[in-house]
Amino acid sequence: MRLRNITGSREVIADSKYVIQESGLEQCPGTFHEIFGNENPLHIEIGMGKGRFIHTLAKEHPEINYVGIEKYSSVLLRAIQKMEEEELPNLKFIRMDAEDVLKVFAEGEVDKIYLNFSDPWPKDRHAKRRLPSRQFLERYDKILRKDGFLEFKTDNKDLFDFAVEELEPAGWKAKVITYDLHADEELMQGNVMTEYEEKFSSMGNPIYKYIIYR
Numbered sequence: 086m087r088l089r090n091i092t093g094s095r096e097v098i099a100d101s102k103y104v105i106q107e108s109g110l111e112q113c114p115g116t117f118h119e120i121f122g123n124e125n126p127l128h129i130e131i132g133m134g135k136g137r138f139i140h141t142l143a144k145e146h147p148e149i150n151y152v153g154i155e156k157y158s159s160v161l162l163r164a165i166q167k168m169e170e171e172e173l174p175n176l177k178f179i180r181m182d183a184e185d186v187l188k189v190f191a192e193g194e195v196d197k198i199y200l201n202f203s204d205p206w207p208k209d210r211h212a213k214r215r216l217p218s219r220q221f222l223e224r225y226d227k228i229l230r231k232d233g234f235l236e237f238k239t240d241n242k243d244l245f246d247f248a249v250e251e252l253e254p255a256g257w258k259a260k261v262i263t264y265d266l267h268a269d270e271e272l273m274q275g276n277v278m279t280e281y282e283e284k285f286s287s288m289g290n291p292i293y294k295y296i297i298y299r
């Protein structure tokens with residue numbers, strides 16, 4: 086279970102140079118090349134957790150700019166602490182709800198989107214809150230460049246089945262669908278594991294993944 090209340094986490098976030106502050110989010114759309122000071126591609130992870138995945142990617146790919154989005158302050162705090170230990174110039178964080186991505190990114194500004202081990206919201210009435218839902222895919226469609234891709238990984242088969250079923254009504258297509266990522270040598274090349282992926286795969290649980298486009 087994620088820790089959601091660590092005393093002082095909001096204060097640390099408010100003072101962190103690695104975080105794009107809430108007061109500046111309205112000015113963000115269309116300005117990420119200015120924020121990073123270059124014209125490199127922009128990749129984002131929505132629901133980044135403690136930031137291991139995106140921090141690793143940013144370290145391995147300095148030619149790409151990364152933005153990690155996390156809703157919970159105490160979880161984002163862990164990512165900030167990791168950046169304090171190993172600072173990367175091509176990685177920034179935003180604390181916000183995923184529903185607000187259209188307020189932060191301009192149309193076609195993002196080159197790739199990552200979703201990793203998202204909250205399954207198991208109750209049917211909460212389906213539209215799931216990050217791979219058609220409602221969220223509609224949002225991603227606006228901010229993702231036309232030839233961009235979205236990658237989603239999870240250990241939750243019900244959520245993955247739901248995500249696959251949402252593709253056609255949302256107007257998306259699958260480039261890759263696998264129900265056992267770690268058994269696929271080609272897909273595992275360059276695969277960066279999240280904390281959850283390492284934990285669940287070590288228990289013998291299959292990891293599901295798709296790569297989709299419009």
